[in-house]
Amino acid sequence: MLAYIIKRLLFAIPILLGVNFITFALFFGVNTPDNMARAQLGAKQTTPEMIAAWKADRGYDKPLFYNQNAQGMNHVVDTLFVQESAKLFQFDFGRSDSGRQISADIQERMWPSLAIALPTFVIGLFTNIAVALLLVLFRASLLDRAAMVAAVILMSISGLFYIIAAQVLFGKMLHWVPISGYESGWSMWKFIILPVFIGVLAGVGSGVRWYRSIFLEEIHKDYVRSARAKGLSEIQVLFKHLLKNGMLPILTGVVVVIPTLFMGSLIMESFFGIPGLGSYTIDAIQSQDFSIVKAMVFLGSVLYIVGLILTDIAYSWFDPRVRLR
C-alpha cells in the first residue's frame, strides 16, 4: 500500500508541472505583466516607471520560460516559471499581487467553505442514500414513480433559482433565517442552515436517481435473496447487505470530492455572503492577480490527485478483492 501511494505521489509531479505550465502559458497569453501592473496599481495614470517598479517588486520582470540574457542552466532556471513553480512545490504560496499572504488567506477562508460544504456533503449523502433505499424498498410503487418524477424536476431547476427562491421564501417572507451573512463559532448555524438545505435539495434529485439505480442492480442478486431466505426483514436486508455492496460504485464519485470540499462554492458563497474560498480564484482572475491564480490551480490539482489516491485506498478497504500494487 505504502509503495503504491509513493508511486502515485511521484507520478503527480509531472502532472503538476504540466498543469503549472498550462496555467502560466494561458494566463500570460491573455495578460501581460504591464496589464497586471496597471490593474494592481489602480492609478488613473500609470507611468512606465511605476509599471517597471511594480514588476521588479513582484518578480514579473523576469522572462516567462526562457531567459536569453542568462548563462547555462540559468537560461531556464532564472525564469518566472521555474522560480515560481519551485516555490509552489514547497507549498510556499507567497503573497498575492495586492500584497496579502496567500497561505493566511486560504487558512482563513477554508473554514467557512468547509462549514457549508461538509454538512451539505454528509447530509446530502445520507439523504440521498436513505431516500434511494426507501424507493428501492417501494420499487415500482406509486411512491417510487412520483419520487422519480420529482427527482427529474429537482434536477432540471437551476441552482441559482433554489438560492434566490429560498432566500425570498425563508429569509424575506417567513423571516426564519438571515438572508445572508456569516459568523464564526456557534452562532454560524443560523447562517449555514439555509445554504446547506439548498445544497442538499439541489443535489437530491440526481443523487437519488443515481443511487437508486445502483441499489436496484444489487437487489436482484443472489446474496439479497439468501438474506431474505434467512428471514431478515427488508430493512436489515437493505442496510446490512445491499448498502454495503452498493457502496463501491458510490465511493467512486464521493471520495474523490472530499479533499476539494474546502475549495467552496462560488455561487452559494456569493449569494449568502459566506467568506469562503469559492470566489477566491474567480476574483483573482478578474483582478489579474496571478499569484493567487497559480496557487489555487496548483492546490486544486494537488487535492484532486489526493482525492483519486484516497478513492483507490477506499476501494481496497471496502472490497478485499482489490489490491493496490
Add this chain to the structure above:
Amino acid sequence: MARMSLRSYLIAFCVLLSLIPVTASAGFFGIWNIPYDSSEMESKTLFSSFSSPPKHLDPVISYNSNEWSIISQIYEPPLQYHYLKRPYTLEPLTLQKMPEVRYLNADLQEVGAEDPQVAYSEYNFELKHAIRFQPHPAFALLKNGHFRYLDLTAEQLHGIDSPSDFTYQSTRELIADDYIYAIKRMALRQNHSPILDAMKQYIVGLDEFSEKMTAAYSQLLKQNSSSKDTTFFDLRDKSIKGIQAIDKYRYKILVKGVYPQFLYWLSMNFFAPIPWEAVRFYKQRPLLEKNLTLDTYPVGTGAFYLAENNPNRRMRLLRNSNFSHETYPNDGLAENADPALLSDAGKPLPFLDEVVYSLEKESVPLWNKFLQGYYDASGVGSDSFDQAVSVSSSGSMSLTTAMKEKGIQFLNEVEPTIFYFGFNMADPVVGGYDEKHRKLRQAVSIAINFEEYISIFLNGRGLAAQSPIPPGIFGHQNGEAGVNPYVYEWQQGRPQRKSIDEAKRLLAEAGYPDGKDSDGSSLKLYYDTAATGPDSKALLNWYRKQFAKLGIELVIRATDYNRFQDKVRGAKVQMFSWGWNADYPDPENFLFLLYGGNAAINTNGSGINSSNYDNPEFDRLFLRMKTLQNGPERLEIIEQMLEMLRKDAPWAWGFSPKSLALYHAWLQNMWANPLANNTLKYKNVDVQQRLNALQQWNQPVVWPLILAVILLILLVVPVRHAYKRRQNQTLSVNDKGVN
C-alpha cells in the same frame, strides 16, 4: 424501543394543530433573522456593505473609492471638504487655519501673487495641538522607554488577529514630522504611490529625493537579501529640499510655480500623517505572515479606527477614543437642504460608536436586507429600481408608496463625473480639425441621443452633458448659457437635442450625404469597446441604431479590457467610450483630459487625453486657466475653451451620472457630498427607532413550520403502514414460481 401506536400519532397531531393559531398570531419567538450580534443592534452602530474587497488601506498607494470610504474615516490629511457647503469648499481638518501661501521668485524672495517673476509657492501649515493617534501597539513602550513590540515572534502572536488584540496600546501626539514622513514614504518608488510622478512635477526636491532614496532602499534590500515588507528603511533623518518642519506643529512645502490645485491634493489621503513607529512595527515578519500590515490595519488620528479587517467578510470601525478635535458644522447649509441637517451643530464628533461593513457581492440579498432594516442605507440597482423609485414624465424622481410607508428617504445628486463618447482626433476618418471632419463629429454628436441612453440604461439617473465640466464644478453653467449650441437648441426653457435632419445636413456637408461615402457605399465607422458580455448586447445594438439614423454603419470591435486599453493608448481606436471621476472640484481636473500635452500620442501612451485632442490655442488657454483662482477672468477663459471644444467636438459629450441613495428614517444627518469621503463622523443613528422597526418588520412566520412537521408526520404514517403490509405479505406459489 417502544413502538408508537396510531393513537399516539393522533395525540401528537392534535397538540401540534392546536399550536398553529397561537404561534401564528404571537411574536414571542423574537426575531430569528438578525444577521449581526444583537448587542450591535442595540448600540450606536451603522450597518453598511461593500461589494468588492478593498485591496489597499495604506494611504501611500490607495486610490480607489471603496478603499477611501474606509481609510478616510481613519486618516486625516491637513484639509477636508466642508460637509454641507456648495460649491465644494475646502476647510482645515488638522490645521489651525487654511495654509498660508507665499509667492517667491527664483531667489526665494517674496513677490506678489500676480508677479510674473513667481517661481515658487510656499505653503505654510500650522497644526492644531493635542491631536492624538488612535490607541495602537506600535506606540506601546516598556518602562525603559524602548518599544514593547519590536521583536515579535510567531508564538507571541498566538490568538492575535488584529492590532487591537495586543494587551498594551498607547498613543502619541500628532506632529508636523508625521506629515513630512508621509511625503517621504510617497517618494520611495517601492511603495508604488500612484501620484508620485505627478507630485514630482510640483514639490521642490521630491524628484531628486525619490531617485536617491529609491536607490538607497534597493541597495539596502540587496545587501540584506531581504524583502521590503520586512525591512524598515528609516527616512526620519533624510530631508526633501522643498519640505521643512519649522517646529513641532508647523511645516512648509515649496511648490514649483503657481499651482492652486495643490490645496485639493492636500485633502487626499496621500498627504495624511504616518507615524514612523507604525511603519517600523509592521515590518516584522510574524505580523506580515498574519496579514497584519500598514496596508491592512491603518494607524491614524481620525474619528474611527479599524478594529476588524476581513476583506472577504466584514470590516469593523470603532470610535477612536482619542478623537476630540472636531465638532459638527455650525453653518454652510446648501440651498434647498433640510434645515434639520444643522440640528447637531456644534456637537462633538463622531456620533457613532461603531460602523460595520459586510461583504455583499450580490444585489438581491443586499436590497432585501435593506428592506428588512439590516442595512441603514443602500444604493438602488436596476433590478429594484421600479420597486423603489418612480420617475415622472418631467424626469423628477420620487419614492414609491411602499418605500414611503417604511419611512425610507432618498438622496439624489449629480456626481462630478463624466462618461463620454470619444473620437480619436488622430484618426484619418473621424479625426482632424478641418470643417469636413468637424461636421462629421457634430452630426454624430447630435445623432447619439444620450437622453434616450439615460432613460433606457440608467433608469433616468443621469444628466446629458453639455461640456466636459460636470455640474457642481466651477465653469459649469446651468440654463441657456451652459448649452452646447452645436448639439442643442434652447426651447421652452430647456435644451432640446437638434433634429436628425440637422445632423444629416451636417453629414452631407462633411461629404457623406445620407451616410454614403464618395463611392456610394455606406460610411463605416468603428467603435472599440471592452463591453463583451451578453449584458452589453442591448447597449451595442443601441449604438448601432444611433448611427443607422444617419445611414452610417457602425462596426463594433469588442475586446477584453487589457487589449482595449492598449489600443486606446496606442491611438489605434476610432471611437470609444470612457469616463472620468473628479479628483478635485476644479475645471482643470476635467479640461486636462483634452490638453495636448496629455495626448496619448504625445506621451507614448501614458497621457490621459485619450481622444488625442491637440489644439494649440486650447492648450495656451488651459495653461493660463490652470493657475488662476476662480473668478470672472477664469470663467471667461473657460467659456472660450468650451466653445472651442464644442465646435471641434472631440467628444460626443455623454453624461454625468446621478447617484441615488436610499436610507431609513433612523439614519440622521444624511447629505450627499461626492468629494468628501470622511463623512461617517457626521452621521447619527436613532437606535430605538431602528429597534422598533426591526421588531415590526421581522417577526418570524411560524405556522408553515408547524404545517411542515404535521405533513411529515402524516407522510410517515402511510409509509410505515405500507412497509408493515409488505413485510407481512405471504408468499403465493403457483406453477410459474414464487410471487
